[in-house]
Amino acid sequence: MKLKTLLITLCMPAILYFGSSMAAEPIRVAIDPTFPPMEYMQQGKRVGFDIDLAEALAEKLGRPLEYTDMDFKAMVPSVLAGRSDIILSAIYITDDRKKVVDFTEPYFSAGLVILVNKDNTSIKGPADLAGKRVAVQVGTKSVSVLNREYPTAKLIEVEKNEEMFNSLTSGRADAVVTGKPAALLFAKARGTSKVLAEPVTHEDYGIAVSKREPELRAALNKALEQIRADGSWQRIYDKWFGAAGN
Template sequence: MKLRHILFTLALAVTCSSKVFAADDVLRVATDATFKPFEYVENGKRTGFDVELIEAIAKAMGRKVEWTDIDFKGLIPGLISKRFDVAASAIYITDERLKVVAFTHPYYTGGLAIMVKADNTSIKEPADLNGKKVSVQVGTKSVSFLKDNYPKVERLEVEKNQEMFNLVEIGRADAAVTGKPAAVLYANARPGVKVLEKTLTVERYGFAVRKDEAALTNAMNQALEKVRADGTYAALVSKYFGSGK
């Protein structure tokens, strides 16, 4: 009986250690794959700048990526509750978010932009937004930015990026406020809309990590520097944005 107990204990230890190793070998990442060119689904496959960059970072860390799809507004709460390890979904690094989560080094710079119909003559600059109907995505900085800076705007808050653009195209919204890279890409494919040249803000994108995961944040930062140094990062920027940055 003693021998059987010892063998059982050893087997349990091996099983547990293998599970720990397996967990260490996986990077659990969540995204809202509805924000082209950062993350989206094409031909049934998740892809985009953030997706490929995370895959490259994980490879440099010797890990595999386990993806979770979730609405944008649930990314930070899900991260804090340990549903996953990283939130990668074109997330701006803001003071408000830094109070509850940590971020990797910035990996791209963008900003909030205004998209309107191509024949719109009433909105020529940011100040013209006041008194207009503006579509924004729930949980994004666009919502709080308009609240704080354009109190006379009537916000139309929607769940998905596509809905936000659609409201402008069908005339239910006078404008949409969102990240410039996504707005420009959409406008390039849709001659009926345009993006104003002057942006509302300059923002830095980062991958969100829990505050108690400093080792993971550092490892991701080191891996990010590796993919910058070996040319992978520049190739992805060129692929998704058309120019180096």
């Protein structure tokens, strides 16, 4: 018993030092702050859903954040090279990406959604797009998915997001198909449209983590559970998107 007590006593300082030093280490976050409302620059400051989420998670983990801004295509290589620990920047969980990085559990259900005017009762889901005028941004996934899955939809292809949304409010289009974050932001800002509950595609955002850091991935998953349980996630969602869905 005395020997066991002695060993525990000798080990405690090392355990305490290791734990405190790990807790003090910043989490190096790769981010592309050009995608409102998820992450973007406002008056020289990073803001957005992902930024608030990162701060809530960091508080649970007791670790500071160290952001590095970069192009989206540079983020995975940054993690692979050991320059970043995680990517928290509206990155989809895909099979190809899982070959090189790990992901947390999903934190945001994204994918393509349908935006219609609030008084529209004829479009309740993707199947109702048949024969309807649907505004999409040229060259995006919306075009290829609709052409493949809903070929009878009459696509109105425009260059800019603003023109796409204006097509709906002006009556030129019956619906818009675009990414969920942008659709929710528009619906909240204008107040005259709604995002349908049934999506066109199911895709999730997750936090990409270096395969060298399984403990960090586990800690982030636990923190995600905690912020969902205590209402923090919902408060962040309501701040950026409100009750934009139907």
